[in-house]
Amino acid sequence: MMRRSRLALRAFGMLSGAAVLSISSAAVAQEAAAAEAPAEASGRAPSALELSLSLGPSVVFGEPANPAYTQSFDRVGVLASLAVAYRSPYFLAPSLEVSYAALAEGESLLPDGPWGAGGLMEQQLATWVISPGVSTELWRFRVRLGIGLAVVSQSYTFLGAENSSTQLPVSSQLVLGFKALDNDLLRLDAEARVVTAQGAAVNFASLGLSARFDVISFGQP
Amino acid sequence: MFGDGGMLRLGTPLTRDQLYSFEGIFDLSQGSDLLGSDASVRTSSGTVSILTDKDSGYVVLGAACLPDQRVVLEGYWQYPTRVKAGLVRLFVEPPELAVSLCNGEVPAPSTELRVSGSYGNGDQYPTMPLALGWARELKPWRGRFFTTAHHGACEATDHCGVSQNSIETLRLADRIGSNAVEIDVRTTRDGIPILFHDPGLSSVLVDGLFCNGKIADLSLAELRANCTLRYGEAIPTVSETLDALIDETEIEGVYLDMKVAEGVLPTARLASAALAEMQARNENDDPNDDRRMGILVAITTDEVLAAWRTAKATLEAEGVAVPPCLLEYDPELVLSEGCVAWGPTWTAGPQAANVAKVRESGGITVFWTINQSDFINSFLTQAKPNGIISSRSALLFHRYQKIGTPPPLPGETE
Numbered sequence: 001m002m003r004r005s006r007l008a009l010r011a012f013g014m015l016s017g018a019a020v021l022s023i024s025s026a027a028v029a030q031e032a033a034a035a036e037a038p039a040e041a042s043g044r045a046p047s048a049l050e051l052s053l054s055l056g057p058s059v060v061f062g063e064p065a066n067p068a069y070t071q072s073f074d075r076v077g078v079l080a081s082l083a084v085a086y087r088s089p090y091f092l093a094p095s096l097e098v099s100y101a102a103l104a105e106g107e108s109l110l111p112d113g114p115w116g117a118g119g120l121m122e123q124q125l126a127t128w129v130i131s132p133g134v135s136t137e138l139w140r141f142r143v144r145l146g147i148g149l150a151v152v153s154q155s156y157t158f159l160g161a162e163n164s165s166t167q168l169p170v171s172s173q174l175v176l177g178f179k180a181l182d183n184d185l186l187r188l189d190a191e192a193r194v195v196t197a198q199g200a201a202v203n204f205a206s207l208g209l210s211a212r213f214d215v216i217s218f219g220q221p
Numbered sequence: 222m223f224g225d226g227g228m229l230r231l232g233t234p235l236t237r238d239q240l241y242s243f244e245g246i247f248d249l250s251q252g253s254d255l256l257g258s259d260a261s262v263r264t265s266s267g268t269v270s271i272l273t274d275k276d277s278g279y280v281v282l283g284a285a286c287l288p289d290q291r292v293v294l295e296g297y298w299q300y301p302t303r304v305k306a307g308l309v310r311l312f313v314e315p316p317e318l319a320v321s322l323c324n325g326e327v328p329a330p331s332t333e334l335r336v337s338g339s340y341g342n343g344d345q346y347p348t349m350p351l352a353l354g355w356a357r358e359l360k361p362w363r364g365r366f367f368t369t370a371h372h373g374a375c376e377a378t379d380h381c382g383v384s385q386n387s388i389e390t391l392r393l394a395d396r397i398g399s400n401a402v403e404i405d406v407r408t409t410r411d412g413i414p415i416l417f418h419d420p421g422l423s424s425v426l427v428d429g430l431f432c433n434g435k436i437a438d439l440s441l442a443e444l445r446a447n448c449t450l451r452y453g454e455a456i457p458t459v460s461e462t463l464d465a466l467i468d469e470t471e472i473e474g475v476y477l478d479m480k481v482a483e484g485v486l487p488t489a490r491l492a493s494a495a496l497a498e499m500q501a502r503n504e505n506d507d508p509n510d511d512r513r514m515g516i517l518v519a520i521t522t523d524e525v526l527a528a529w530r531t532a533k534a535t536l537e538a539e540g541v542a543v544p545p546c547l548l549e550y551d552p553e554l555v556l557s558e559g560c561v562a563w564g565p566t567w568t569a570g571p572q573a574a575n576v577a578k579v580r581e582s583g584g585i586t587v588f589w590t591i592n593q594s595d596f597i598n599s600f601l602t603q604a605k606p607n608g609i610i611s612s613r614s615a616l617l618f619h620r621y622q623k624i625g626t627p628p629p630l631p632g633e634t635e
Contacts, residue, residue: 060430062429062430063429063430064429064430064431064447065427065428065429065430065431065432065447065448065449066429066445066446066447066449069446073430075430104430104431106430106431108446108447110442110445110446113442113445114413114441114445114458114460114461115411115413115440115441115442115445116442121442121443121446121447123431123447125430125431125433152433152434153433154431154432154433154434156431156439156443156447158440158442158443158446163410163438163439163440163443164434164438165433165434165435165438165439166434167421167422167433167434167435169423198424199423199424200422200423200424200433201423201424201428201432201433202433
């Protein structure tokens with residue numbers, strides 16, 4: 001059941017990743033003029049509490065430790081995130097983002113050993129990332145830098161028994177967005193993201209779509 | 222090592238007894254840039270090691286008699302804290318001494334013995350001159366002073382090509398000056414004692430995409446399937462480690478640093494079984510399989526002490542021999558707990574009076590963990606301990622040889 005929902009999530013993430021390219025190229029032509037106009041002219045308040053939702057495929061770096069045991073291994077996963085940002089009239093906008101990434105899964109065939117009987121072991125690697133940060137916009141580009149905490153979750157199923165363990169390493173992430181669509185209600189960004197949780201040696205990249213909208217506006221448009 | 226196997230592949234390895242002939246303090250007449258003005262030479266099975274206090278450097282050599290009756294010593298040199306190593310090839314002089322070795326004789330150490338040849342940098346063929354002459358015998362060290370490797374031959378940040386707390390690093394420790402090892406013990410979720418220092422898996426110590434979490438949360442199967450140590454070794458169990466130390470090294474002492482209380486009883490069982498196996502080997506009619514190695518369960522905290530008391534009672538109730546223990550923090554408790562050794566931290570200073578008190582009561586003292594030459598000097602001269610844990614075995618061994626005092630044997634007075 002869990003595996004099926006992961007596959008569905010992953011497929012959805014792939015679709016959103018693929019959509020990034022088509023939406024960004026189509027929307028660029030239509031929205032170029034609007035995007036270059038100042039916020040006041042577009043009817044948007046100078047500052048606001050902005051909510052954003054992102055989804056896209058991820059690729060995790062690194063290799064399984066024991067190739068001799070590895071039966072299968074998939075490093076492509078999916079990342080979903082929710083962020084709240086204060087879009088200020090100034091250069092930098094503070095934000096808080098919570099992301100979840102189902103990063104990788106694999107299967108290993110373990111021989112008999114000092115651990116007892118061998119058998120098939122399934123592995124899943126996932127992480128939550130809680131990341132305060134700041135972002136800034138330059139023309140259609142948006143750069144966001146965050147440093148926070150990752151909750152790395154490693155799960156195994158071996159001989160019918162499930163087990164998991166978590167670690168809490170410091171994480172850092174860099175997100176580069178390209179504004180593909182911008183109107184009074186919604187902004188759509190194509191996003192590339194690199195996340196590193198160095199203490200756990202979990203590093204991954206993601207390409208996705210981000211939808212942003214104001215939930216509370218401050219000041220008059 | 223030499224890419225083509227060097228000259229060693231052409232020769233007949235010297236016997237263990239012949240290797241003893243090389244042990245001593247040697248003065249350098251050439252190559253002091255590499256090793257300083259003098260060096261200690263000690264041997265282990267199949268290996269002649271040159272140990273210095275210059276950058277904690279060491280030379281690890283194999284020895285063989287060549288078909289032309291020369292004796293070659295060949296291997297590598299290394300400074301563990303720097304990315305510096307190279308090849309070494311030496312020949313035994315004078316020729317008559319080489320011939321006597323090739324004839325299977327075991328010459329007594331003497332000032333006649335010289336080894337000379339060359340060393341190089343990296344993989345380059347050795348061309349820089351290196352020559353050493355035997356000057357005097359080593360101070361007594363086997364069974365007397367424990368140069369104790371700190372979770373193996375090197376630190377995780379060193380460049381030795383082996384990972385800390387691996388079986389491979391313990392084999393190397395035996396070749397670069399240690400005659401005892403300190404290893405860190407934790408238990409897996411399924412209760413198996415393993416060697417690992419930290420409570421959690423991190424990229425500093427392990428590799429593997431699916432190698433994440435805490436040691437106590439994971440089973441041995443999960444760890445072994447998904448993690449390797451930094452240089453690709455398996456995370457060893459205590460059982461595998463004791464077997465390897467007994468069968469593959471000449472290590473004389475093991476300091477099992479108990480990181481978690483849950484590990485005390487299963488580790489004490491393994492230590493007891495290993496000691497019983499060695500005793501059986503020593504008591505049988507075959508002198509070739511004799512083996513003596515002390516195993517100490519190190520009590521590091523009050524929690525571990527409570528677990529030790531429970532483990533001791535359990536083993537006694539089962540009629541199993543209780544292995545000896547070492548207590549790290551309180552010299553007064555060492556004897557009252559029935560331990561044979563005290564393991565103080567160096568940060569409290571040499572504590573000469575406490576060292577003497579423990580010794581008078583029949584115990585030994587092994588300080589942890591001293592890597593700096595100046596501190597090693599002051600502890601050797603002021604505390605005169607039975608051993609020191611260090612990540613710089615070559616440095617410690619040579620400093621002990623130069624300024625240390627051999628600790629008295631039980632029953633001896635200083």
